[in-house]
Amino acid sequence: MLESHAPTGPIDKSWDNHRFNLKLVNPANKRKYSVLVVGTGLAGASAAASLAELGYHVKAFCIHDSPRRAHSIAAQGGINAAKNYPNDGDSIWRLFYDTVKGGDYRAREANVYRLAQVSNHIIDQCVSQGVPFAREYSGYLANRSFGGAQVSRTFYARGQTGQQLLLGAYQAMMAQVQKGKVELLPRREMMDIVVVDGAARGIVTRNLVTGKMERFDGDAVVLATGGYGNAFFLSTNAKASNVTAAWRCHKRGAFFANPCYTQIHPTCIPVSGSHQSKLTLMSESLRNDGRVWVPKDPSDKRAASDIPDQDRDYYLERRYPSFGNLVPRDVASRAAKAVCDDGRGVGNSGLSVYLDFRDAIKRDSEDLIREKYGNLFHMYEKITGENPYKVPMRIFPAVHYTMGGLWVDYNLMSNLPGLFVLGEANFSDHGANRLGASALMQGLADGYFVAPYTIGGYLANTKLAPLDTTHPAFDDVNREVENQTQKLLNVDGKRTVDDFHRELGRLLWDNCGMARSQASLKKVLDEVPALRENFWRDVSVTGSEGELNQVLERAGRVADFLEFAEVMARDALTREESCGGHFREEHQTKEGEAKRNDDDFCHVAAWEFKGLGNTPTLHKEPLTFDNVPLTQRSYK
Amino acid sequence: MTNGLNLKLKIWRQKNQSSDGQLKDYHVKDISPDMSFLEMLDTLNEELESNGEEPVAFEHDCREGICGSCSMVVNGKPHGPERGTTVCQLHMRRFSDGDTLVIEPWRAKAFPIIKDLVVERSAFDRIIAAGGFITARTGSAPDGNAVQIPKEHAELAMDAAACIGCGACVAACKNASAMLFVAAKVSHLSLLPQGKVEARKRVLDMVKVMDQEGFGNCTNTQACEVECPKEIKIENIARLNREWIKASAAARDV
Incomplete structure (x- = not known):
């Protein structure tokens, strides 16, 4: 049984009590500890900065030329906090409640409560750093x-x-770089983790410029490497976003939790070719301000502006009158799919819906x-060549975020001691569906306000034998990583890496995307091993090992996606219910809404790797809802 | 594809930092006008890869115009011909069938070429580390609304903060000056009340490192403003100069 270490007792006191109970590291001793932070997005950069401010010695790794490029940078809309500045009835409790409900009752209550609690400190912190929030x-x-x-x-x-x-966190981290408290290692890709005596003690990275494998030891490893949305090839993630670091940790013993929870975002620019x-x-x-609609009649091919209101179906407003166009993402995405399946989608492909600002412009001015x-x-105009002030935007759902990730306890530590997992890379706070503007909140909560305490608690409580990178465990991992690299270069096949990636993505999108069924998921489990075999027989990886080699980088990541895809499909197949972003066609209400099965699936599914080709072992962490009663989610 | 473009490409190929580079000719056919510029390069690269040839190395990541990774000069213009647009957001509908496109890396002493179109821009990180921050130790902040910030100041700060650190300003400048980049950060932070405390030290330290890194001086050609994909204004450079003069004078006082 998995032990979450979530405190018991009144939830509004649990984080305070827990912090008090965590052992402290003496200020003079902190500099003796070294922490490896992998990934420098919101979670990684904020953790690196905060840990260094406390006095720990930090090494921060990123795959980009600069930490400022991490994909957190692309988040557009905002960050939630329970400040209640607008005086509209918000509170920590309401943010907690909305997040648990939004996650379709598949998140750990204590974690979510803590997230809501620290949300306000995040705003204060960021304002102080000079983040120019709207005023x-x-x-x-x-x-x-x-x-x-x-x-x-x-x-x-x-x-x-x-x-x-991100710039706020990056700048805070760079200030520590200047002080010599953070050693920054850009253009490094984490290839594997080194486990000694059951604890995470180091990593092996590839220097992306020289191609050399490099070893780093530490007292704890922080993984803040983002999500696995690029398994689908097409997603809103940046091109370099990948599952490799998390997957390698999984293969060394860290459990992967709820990999089937994938967020499909309803408002993306449709595929053009x-x-x-x-x-x-x-x-x-x-x-x-935008209203979502499609024509009522599938045969209505008039231009959007020629379709009068009575012939438009504002289907979100019709189906969900109280939340209207602001229903959560999973609900909005499925509704878009439903009208397109119905033949009412617009655009050349019939795979898009309108997001129309006509009324808002009339009301508020252009x-x-x-x-x-x-x-x-x-x-929008740059990408599509259409002016959305004049014609409605066309949008369609796309893979955007992954709620699943490495399993962590309340301390954000995985079952592999010393391995802390932050931000999108962990599974912890969003349940089966993340609400908008909550990813930034969680990344920064983990990095600024949670991990700096809990890592201290771990270090103070753990006796670690001294070691350095000459330890045989480093030799072994290094050798394995080099072998895999050589193997990729030696395939000498004909098909490009992207070609394989696209095929995997198509398979996952069609069968493990917005709607899943037993048959479609079995198809994924049948076809992925064959595709993987093909990859290792026929992929073309040009260039050599000892240089900047972007093909080799991508090949390594796709190789891992080809392994990861199986556990995602297996998790989706095993979870015989619909919840949040996981929609099983067999489990829906008469109105087509997700139908949970709380009797059998009110748990976190954490998978243990048992070797490639073997069925992973399922561990369940039961979820209890003492504060937000389990109900059927309704946004009507 | 019925209205696909056929293009001639002349692309800078360079094996590594120490080797010589040269422009090499390529052809791409049937390019959809809906493709982004980088997708056009993807098409070329896939063709090269399937022939066992090394694809063109270039930096890219978000492909949404915000990460600042992409960095190439197209027909003499950083990020290509469209104003206010990163090359990842440049679309092929901007070009005509039969066009010749010359594609080169950023060229500046402070941005050494690593391979093909990939350059090293860590000099920017070192400038930020020197002073491009407001010190606010985690946990020490007062309530977010404790200090009112006039909306117009917040907006001006945001205009400057929109810089994506791509380096197009340096690539556009005949002196390879980084003044617009430095000015954007100095403006962003000095326009806000939180940033006033460290303002003097910040500007002096950042400018010092900027000079050490080998960036050139500003001679007011304004090329940087024209080519900046985020349309950062050179009035920020005026503000940087004012801040620097104020700080230098004050440094002499004490």
């Missing part, structure tokens, strides 16, 4: 609304909130809409 004319902070909430609790910096928050290399998100904040969403409208 009212009064000079006070402005808020807007996001899906799944009926209060305005989202703080934002135009459509570039992620960028500004087979050349498509990635998809672009249009912020959910657009649903504050200038005001430009002030709120100018950069998003600009981006």
Whole structure:
């Protein structure tokens, strides 16, 4: 049985009590510990900065040329906090409640409560760092609304909130680099983790410029390497986002929790052709003012502006009158799929719906809409060549975020002692569906306000034998990694890495995407091993090992996606219910809403690796809901 | 594809930092006008890869114009011909059938070429480390609304903070000056009340490192503003100069 170490007792006191109970490291001793932070997005950079401020010696690794490139930077809409500045009835409890409900009752209550509690400190912290949040004319902070909430609790910096928050964390980290407290190692890809006496003690990285394998030892390893959405090839993730670091940890013993929980974001720019290399998100904040619709009649092929209101179906407003266009993402995505399946989708492919600002422009003026969403409208026009001030945007759901990730306890430590997992890379706070503007909140909560305490607690409580990178465990891992690299280069096949990746993505999107069934998931489990075999027989990896080699980088990541895909499908097949982003066609209500099975599946599914080709072992962490009663989610 | 473009490409190929590079000719056929510029390069690279040839190395990541990774000069212009657009957001509908496109890396002493179109921009990180931050130890912050910030100041700060650190300003400048990059950060932080405390030290330290890294001086050609994909204004450079003069004078006082 998995032990979450979540405190018992009143939930509003649990984090305070837990912090008090964590052992402390003496300030003078902190500098004797070294922590390896892998990934420098919101979670990694904020953790690296905060740990270094405390006095730990930190090494921070990123695959980019600069930590500022991490994909957190692309988050547009905002960050939630329970400040209640608008006086509309928000509170820590309400943010906690909305997040548990939004996650379809598949998150750990104590974690979510803590997240809501520290949310307010995040805003304070970021304002102090100089994050230029939007302001009212009064000079006070402005808020807007996001899906799944009926209060305005989202703080934002135009459509570039992620960028500004990341730059804040990056700058805080760089200040520590200057002080010599953080050693920054850019253009390094973590290839594997080194486990000694059952604890995470180091990593092996590939220097992406020289191609050399490098070894680093530490007293704890922090993984903040993001999600696995790029398994689908087409997603809103950046091209370099990958599962490799998390997957390698999984293969060394860390459990992978709820890999089937994938968020399909409803407002993305539709696919335009087979050349498509990635998809672009249009912020959910657009649903504050844009209205989603399709023609009532499938044969109605008139231009959008020629279709009068009585012939339009504003299907979200019709189906969910109380939340309207601001229903949570999973609900909005499935509704879009339903109208497209119904033959009412628009655009050449029939795979898109309108997001229309006509009424908002009439009500508020084009200038005001430009002030709120100018950069998003600009981006839309650049990509599609259409002017959204004049014609409605066309949108379609796309893979965006992954709620699943490495299993962690309340301390954000995986079952592998000394391995802490932060941000999107862990599974912890969003249950089966993440609410908009909550990813930034969680990444920064983990990095600024949770891990710096809990890592201290671990170090103070653990006796670690001294070691360095000459330890035989490092030799073994190093050899394995080098062998895999050589193996990739030696295949000498004909098909490109992207070609394999695209085929995997198509298979997953069609069979393990917005809707899943027993048959479709079995198909994935049948076909992935064959595709993987093909990959290792016929992939073309050009160039050599000892240089900058982007093909080799991608090949290694795709090789891992080809292994990971199986556990995602297996988890989806095993979870015989629909919840949040996991929609099993066999389990739906008469109205087509997700139907949970709390009797059998009110648990976290954590998978233990048992060797490639072998069925992984399932460990269950039961979830109890003492504070937010389990109910059928309704946004009607 | 009926209205696909056929293009001639002249691309800078360079094996590594120490070897010589040269422009090499390629052809791509049937390019969809809906493709992004990088997708056009993907198409070329896939063809090269399936022939066992080494693809063109270039930096890219978010492909949404925000990470600042992509960095190439197209027909003499950093990020290509479209104003206010990163090359990842440049679409092929901007070009015509039969066009010749010359594609080169950023060229600046402070940005050495690593391979093909990939350059090393860590000099920017070192400038930020020197002072491009507001010190706010985690946990020490007062309530977010404790200090009112006039909306127009917040907006101006945000205009400057929108910099993506791509280096196009340096690539556009005949002096390879990084003044627009440094000015954007100095402006962003000095326009906010939180940033005032460290303002003097910040500007002096950042400018010092900027000079050490080998970036050139600003001679007000304004090329940086024209080519900046985020349309950062050179009035920020004026602000940087004012801040620097103020700080230098004050440094002499004490």
